[in-house]
Amino acid sequence: MFRRCRPPARSLAADVGPRNSVDSREIEPRRLFWAGPATIATAVAAVVLVQRLVLLMLTDLRKFSGNILHSNEPAYATVFFVGWAVLIFPIVADAASNPLRTFRRLALGVLVLSCVPNLYGGFFGRSIDWGMLALMLLHVVAWAVTVTMLTRLTVRAV
Secondary structure, eight states, X not given: OOOOOOOOOOOHHHHHSOSOSGGGEEEXXXXXXXXXXXXXXXXXXXXXXXXXXXXXXXXXXXXXXXXXXXXXXXXXXXXXXXXXXXXXXXXXXXXXXXXXXXXXXXXXXXXXXXXXXXXXXXXXXXXXXXXXHHHHHHHHHHHHHHHHHHHXXXXXXX
């Protein structure tokens, strides 16, 4: 009565294609033991490097942004906030159906919110405050390092 159907033949292209698509990757939480501290250290190093470059390029800074850019505050803030991202990443990985996409979107939303005060301070004065925009650049640098490292170093191809 019922005929037995053969499974469809697989094409050669399916075997040769990239294996790093979202469907074929799995987050391995144990990798966070080394990837988490590496992410924090790399983000701090990148922020400090960009901070030093900004200080070389921008000489006449306003008092508020200049004080922050000449201090260690960006490095300390990076340790704190990237540390929170490392702690939140496994929670998102456990709760979301597509954890990498969800974490990227969450991180982008947090980046946009963190840049609002810098945008306000940078553009709504008498003139453009390049120091505030440089601080926003530091946010973007920390975000890029954090999202890239956490979403690439903690996954393995299945």
